Amino acid sequence: MGSSGTEDTIAIDVQPAHDFVALSTMLAPQKPESSVCWCLSWRLSSQENRQLTGVARAEKVRALCTREIAPGVLAFRDGEVVGWAGVAPRSELHPFATSRKIPHIDDLPVWSIWCLRVRPGFRKQGITSALIDGAVEYARVCGAPAVESYPVDNGGQRVDLTMAFVGTRAMFERAGFTKAAETTSVAGGIPRILMRRTLH
Template sequence: MTTPAFPVRPATAERFDDVAAILGPRNPDSAVCWCLSYRLPSKENRALAPRERAERVRQLCARPVPPGVLAYDSDLVVGWCGVGPRAELHAFTHGRTIPHVDDLPVWSIWCFRVRAGHRRRGIAQALLEGAVEHARGHGAPAVEGYPVDNRGSRVDTTMAFVGTRAMFERAGFAKAADTSSVLNGFPRVLMRRALA
């Protein structure tokens, strides 16, 4: 068995500094998402001060089920993928743009971040596959993603955080539904992969 080019590990409390290196700003007083915008109600999300965001993510990393996975190039953290039970993600449990296909307690993959200077090397694909294994290891019956269906067109780097349909298809996902969500001018589709 060969060692993966970019090993993927859960974002545990012991790896919080690596999570911060990917998600956090250089200036700790700058307001950035910290991958919380899909997880929290918008009012609560907007009310968090910059340093409170970091602390919230630190708390999530300390839970028995980490909030995502990290990719590494040797000892350097080079990527993040948010993955967790859909029931814990406010935007997907209360939003109207991403449909519910059925009542299965699926997990969702909603965010990819790859360190600048390391893009276009397969890190996002490694993160996706690692997220699937993370979900499987925690008993998820299926996992979903909501990428853009860009049909081969280039996606702006700042809007590529949801992934592309082709990327999900390469990881064994199939389209399960259309959505009414649009990102960077591209429609988003609901992709699903059964794990049970």
């Protein structure tokens, strides 16, 4: 996919997430039988999400990694996985495809970035920016006409760490996204907005 780097840092390489073991480093629970998100909560219907528990969630993600279109992108630094971004066609993401809180502003078959995660110990090192850029580039390579995100419009207000995965308006503005619509969705008590970057 590509690399990015700044002075005094090792370049960050962002690749499609076909490597299940690397993706597990970012998403797996300490106990395999624990029913953690595995970044499936935004991909499945609420009924599917409730029914899929424990190791079955890991197996679902393993299967997603084998598809032609990866479930997202991973950031590597010096060969070590350091970050994850969920990016996929919005039509594959049941909660966004059917949301009453986040509008569809037109009929474009857009892709969505819905989750950004950086491993502890690697934060504030440019990895989030590299993930966003890499996710956009992956969507472009796969033919997406535009990419959307649904970050909080926090105006500098501190974002609760448990909700930080949605990103902030400023993060996406730096990556060339612009606000396209209001939403009625909220994360950590802060309103979310719909942002978009047109690719073609």
